[in-house]
Amino acid sequence: MKKPRKALMSLFLLVLSIALILSGCSSKESNGQNGNGPEKGGKVVVDFWTFWGSEIRRPVIEKIISDFNKSQDRIEVKHTYLPWGDIWTKNLASIAAGNPADLIINDINSVSTRAKNAQNTNLAKYIAKDPELKNRFYPELYKATLYKGDPYALPFNTDTRLLFYNKDMFKEAGLDPNSPPKTWAELEEYGKKLDVKKGKKYTRIGYLPNYGIASDVWMITADGKGYWDFKAKKPIINDPKNVEALTWVKNYYDSYGDKVINSFKAEFGEETADPFVAGKLAMTTDAATFYTKIRDYGKDINFGVAPLPEMQPGSGHTSWGGGFAAEIPKGAKHPKEAFEFLKYLTDVQAQQYWAEKNFDNVANKKASENASKSKDFTDDGKMVYSAAVDNMKQTLLTPTPLEAPDYTNLINPELDAVLLGKKSPKEGLDAAQKAVKKLVKSNK
Numbered sequence: 001m002k003k004p005r006k007a008l009m010s011l012f013l014l015v016l017s018i019a020l021i022l023s024g025c026s027s028k029e030s031n032g033q034n035g036n037g038p039e040k041g042g043k044v045v046v047d048f049w050t051f052w053g054s055e056i057r058r059p060v061i062e063k064i065i066s067d068f069n070k071s072q073d074r075i076e077v078k079h080t081y082l083p084w085g086d087i088w089t090k091n092l093a094s095i096a097a098g099n100p101a102d103l104i105i106n107d108i109n110s111v112s113t114r115a116k117n118a119q120n121t122n123l124a125k126y127i128a129k130d131p132e133l134k135n136r137f138y139p140e141l142y143k144a145t146l147y148k149g150d151p152y153a154l155p156f157n158t159d160t161r162l163l164f165y166n167k168d169m170f171k172e173a174g175l176d177p178n179s180p181p182k183t184w185a186e187l188e189e190y191g192k193k194l195d196v197k198k199g200k201k202y203t204r205i206g207y208l209p210n211y212g213i214a215s216d217v218w219m220i221t222a223d224g225k226g227y228w229d230f231k232a233k234k235p236i237i238n239d240p241k242n243v244e245a246l247t248w249v250k251n252y253y254d255s256y257g258d259k260v261i262n263s264f265k266a267e268f269g270e271e272t273a274d275p276f277v278a279g280k281l282a283m284t285t286d287a288a289t290f291y292t293k294i295r296d297y298g299k300d301i302n303f304g305v306a307p308l309p310e311m312q313p314g315s316g317h318t319s320w321g322g323g324f325a326a327e328i329p330k331g332a333k334h335p336k337e338a339f340e341f342l343k344y345l346t347d348v349q350a351q352q353y354w355a356e357k358n359f360d361n362v363a364n365k366k367a368s369e370n371a372s373k374s375k376d377f378t379d380d381g382k383m384v385y386s387a388a389v390d391n392m393k394q395t396l397l398t399p400t401p402l403e404a405p406d407y408t409n410l411i412n413p414e415l416d417a418v419l420l421g422k423k424s425p426k427e428g429l430d431a432a433q434k435a436v437k438k439l440v441k442s443n444k
Helices: 002-030 057-071 086-097 108-116 131-136 139-143 167-172 184-194 215-223 240-254 258-265 288-297 335-345 348-358 365-371 379-394 408-419 425-443
Strands: 043-050 075-081 103-107 154-158 161-166 196-198 201-204 283-287 303-306 323-327
Touching: 043 086, 043 335, 057 075, 057 335, 057 348, 075 335, 086 103, 103 108, 103 335, 108 154, 108 323, 139 154, 154 335, 161 167, 161 288, 161 379, 167 184, 184 283, 215 240, 215 408, 240 408, 240 425, 283 288, 288 303, 288 379, 303 379, 335 348, 348 365, 365 379, 408 425
Parallel strands: 043 075, 043 103
Antiparallel strands: 103 323, 154 323, 161 283, 161 303, 196 201
């Protein structure tokens, strides 16, 4: 009797083992742990992180995601919103922990820095299968995603700086409202003509060169390079053109005096208190998206828009831009599926929808051109968006130099010292050049 009982016990244990194995498999499948990562209804789930949580932008990105999810039956993109700032801290922590997002929106000017630090994924093998993909973007934007010649992200959106001016104020000052200033000399001349004083107090200032943009943008306009020579891989902070540009900004401010400007700026605010919207500034420089502030808070402002004035005739109207790119963090569980969505996210349909609903400059050239004629925009909106699209031809990005991360932290205090009158422009830029060269040497 012992042998049959032993045989029955063995059979029972075998059946129990099989049941446990089957149960485990079922549990893994239901929890999306079948070896291919999370699944939803048989689809691979791609976790997409953004910082777009506002009542305007969140519905737009989630509509794009929804459209993609409906367009195929293999991938389900899930949107994870994280607040501005927190998203990048958590991204680095998740990469270190080996559990990052599948796709994330990140700063375009620091893509190569993350590539150097092995924090994002080389996309070359994916783009090799679709080599025309890179041609959909503005060249300057695509170039910013490269590290050692390979792309580590795809551009999503961007911006460019323009000059906005009040046409009615131009008429009032005896200036041609259809002829904005084309050079720095004209900008200063027009600005002074547009100033309005009541007694000793300014009620309107024609233009302030460090409002909306800072001195670094004027240096970029001056020489088309700014702080860094990427071909030579070296800082050019104290380049003579940069010294000349900073001198111009400093002299412009000194013509009013710190006390006057600080008192005037004390009245500035947001929305209807914005100085251009409130009629306190006749001209201002800002990203093209500044138009939405005029649209939402200005009352029938008759305005025009133009490229940044050039330093002197023929020197160029170079502007500055930034923006964001979409990248696959290093260690992402579903890079192939994430790239499929990334292609959709940067194609014409999604990019045009984003542009029209947010009045935002996008990286896709065709989508930008389409948006400039959008029925969603007013005539003023079309005017500004078209100007922004044209301005992309002369817009420069400033990727973080790999040789000198955080180098602007060494430059900005010197600029402040110059504008406060503690140093001359040459002394300030010479000191910044020396500090950054020391940083480069320490990083070798």
